[in-house]
Amino acid sequence: MxxxxxxxxxxxxxxxxxxxxxxxxxxxxxxxxxxxxxxxxxxxxxxxxxxxxxxxxxxxxxxxxxxxxxxxxxxxxxxxxxxxxxxPGNPRNWTKAAKWAAAFTVSAFTFISPISSSMVAPAAGQIAQDFHITNTVEIALTISVFILGYTVGPLFLGPLSEIYGRTIIIHISNIFFIAWNIGCGFAQSKGQLIAFRFLSGIGGSAPLSIGGAVLADLWVPEERGQAIAIYSLAPLLGPAIGPVAGAWIAQLSTWRWVFHSTSITAAVIQVCGFLFLKETYAPLLLDRRAKTLQASMDxxxxxxxxxxxxxxIGQKKTTKEILKQAVFRPFQLFIQEPMIQLLGVYLAFVYGVVYLVLTVMPEIFANVYHEPIGIAGLHYISLAVGLTIASQTNAYYLDKLYVYLKKRNNGVGEPEFRLPCVMPGTILLPIGLLMVGWGAQEHVFWLVPDIGFALIGAGIILVFQGMQTYVIDAFTTYAASALAAVSCFRSLAGFGFPLFAEAMFDALGYGVGCTILAAFAVGVGCPSIWLFWKYGARIRAMSRHAQKETAAT
Structure with a gap:
């Protein structure tokens, strides 16, 4: 038988x-x-x-x-x-404690880097005196060149995180940032300071381009809004708080301790990162399981x-091909995606306004209202108040409104459901610019410009939170590359705006200069939001990279 x-x-x-x-x-x-x-x-x-x-x-x-x-x-x-x-291996199934630990750690990374970008601003006079800098553009360059690093870094750090994982890229980049920031504190010439600032900016750019992707790895769209609200507050609140601390450090010590203090803080955050930030990128986690399985079968x-x-599935690519594709993906998104192009232009303007405001604020209160540098720096708090109140209010409504619109849409979620929270920001921003410009121009009581700065902060954060969440929802799998493409645009503006701010206001005055900015904010912001609200689904349908399928309950 x-x-x-x-x-x-x-x-x-x-x-x-x-x-x-x-x-x-x-x-x-x-x-x-x-x-x-x-x-x-x-x-x-x-x-x-x-x-x-x-x-x-x-x-x-x-x-x-x-x-x-x-x-x-x-x-x-x-x-x-x-x-x-x-x-439980899926990051979306982690406990809430583990998710929030990762979210707060990423937000801390995203907070300390932008603080470094602006904290040195009140000490610019000391730096100019020590290095014998007389050209106003060169003085502004020592501050804004850090943001130029934000332009370069995301173009390769974001895509690399889609190959080697989020965590390792964030850790290496932050250590790189700390090293060159320490170098800034010991710089012996303006050339060294500018070069070290640029390199530290490259390292500090990683959490700005990768952090949003980490949150996309952790949360489904219905739960993502609150985490992104906290995360997106960090890169805007940091520059607002930095000059307040920087002014007092520069006044009580020297400009070098501005860099030493941020390096020490960044090192503490890095230790927390080693403890609480685990890998969240699903393809890498699955690849580790696949290699374990392959080894056991062999x-x-x-x-x-x-x-x-x-x-x-269906891929037979070498590591070199995968790396090449990932590094060039942000450029492809920028060239091929109208969504990225339009969002990039508007967010570039908004980010440019942030650093323009940071540059002009001490000048207004020191020159127009004749306040000492320490007191003038305290007015940055008004910007921080606007950012914080609007951010935390929006954090509540961002997810609530998404869930409500999803229910009305037969349980189908759309990235465009994030846009209603952006609309108030497109109005508050120009109103704030007008109050600041004409309040300073006409020497109105100092509280009026402060209210204007608070409205500017509120408008900026509403736009940033909604737009960033929209990009993450629309380009979920390639969120890091999409954010890198948008970040490149906005960082160029953040670098360039402070360079011409003083010349523009000297020629036009605060009133006319801010009116031009307000007109651009209305002319670009309002039509952009309406366009994506009405035609966003069609634009995504024609996209090569955007998510076409929506999430149904």
Whole structure:
């Protein structure tokens, strides 16, 4: 009597993608191999995703049909996905404590770098005196060149995070930032200071371009708004608070301690990062499981099959090709995506206004209202108040409004549901600019410009939070590259605006200069939001990279 083959079967389970993960991993290694079926008939399975790993008779012989099946199955890859929707390895299934620990850590990284960008502003006079700088553009360059680093860094740091993971890139970049920021504190010439500031800006740019992608890895759209509200406050609140501290440090010590203090703070945050920031990028986590599975299969002779993650289906690319594609992706997004182009222009203007305000604020209160440098620096608090109140109010409504609009849309979420929270910001920003400009021009009581600065801060943060969440929702898988493309635009403006601010206000006055800025804010901001609200879905449908499928409950 012919002996019945022994069969080892494995069930591969594939789940449909969520909106930000293309999928979820294979079962643990212990569950990969089914039990040996001895002295029974050969069984096959019609269930989707099942595959035959190994067919071997008790005598070590295979029938002709069994040989055909074995060879065919041996060439088919095992697709590694999450075990199930509640797989604890999926960052979206982490505990709330773990998620918020990661979110606050990323926000802290994003906070300390922009503080460094503006904290030195009140000490610019001391720097100019020590290095014998008389040209106003060169003085402004020592401050704004840091933002030029923000332009360069995201173009390769963001894409690299989509290859090697978020955490390692953030850690290396922050250490790079700390090293060159320490160098700034010991600089012996204006050339050294400018060069070191630029390099530290490159390192400090990583959390600005990668942090939003980390939050997209952790939360589904309905829960993402509050985390992004806190995260997006950091790069705007930092520059507002920095000059307040910088003014008193410069007044009580020297400009060098402005850099020493930020380096010490960044080092403390880095220690927290090592403790609380774990890897969140799903493709990398799945790739680690795939390699573990491949190693275990290679150890068993005759049981070798290709193993791929759900992200690699249909891909046969070398590491060099993947790296090249990732690095060039921000440029592709900028060239090919009208959404990125328009958002980039508007956010560039808004970010430019941030650093223009940071530059002009001490001049207004020192020259127009004749306040000492320490007291003049306290007016930055008005900007911080506007940023904070609007940010935390918006944090509540950003998710609430999204859920409400999703229910009205038959349970289908759209990235455009983030835009209503942006609309008030497009109005508050120009109103604030007009109050600041004409209040200073006409020497109105100092509280009027302060209220204007608060409205500017509120308008800026509403625009930033809504737009950033919109980009993340629309380009979830490539969020880091999309944010890098937008960040490049806005950082160029943040670098350039302070260079011409003094000349513009000297020629036009505060009133006319701020009126021109307010007109641009209305002319670009309001039509942009309306355009994306009405036609955003169509634009995404034509996109090569934007998410076309929406999330349904």
């Amino acid at each position: 012919v002996s019945i083959p022994q069969v080892i079967l494995m069930q591969e389970l594939s789940l449909q993608r969520s909106d930000s993960s293309l999928g979820t991993t294979a079962r643990d290694e212990a569950g990969l191999l089914s039990k040996v079926q001895s002295d029974s008939t050969l069984r096959t399975t019609a269930q989707k995703g099942s595959s035959l790993l190994r067919v071997q008779s008790s005598k070590g012989e295979l029938s002709e049909s069994e040989t055909f099946v074995s060879q065919r199955q041996a060439d088919e890859p095992i697709i590694v996905d999450w075990d199930d929707p509640l797989d 150890a068993e002779k005759g049981n070798r099959r290709p193993v791929r993650t759900v992200y690699e």
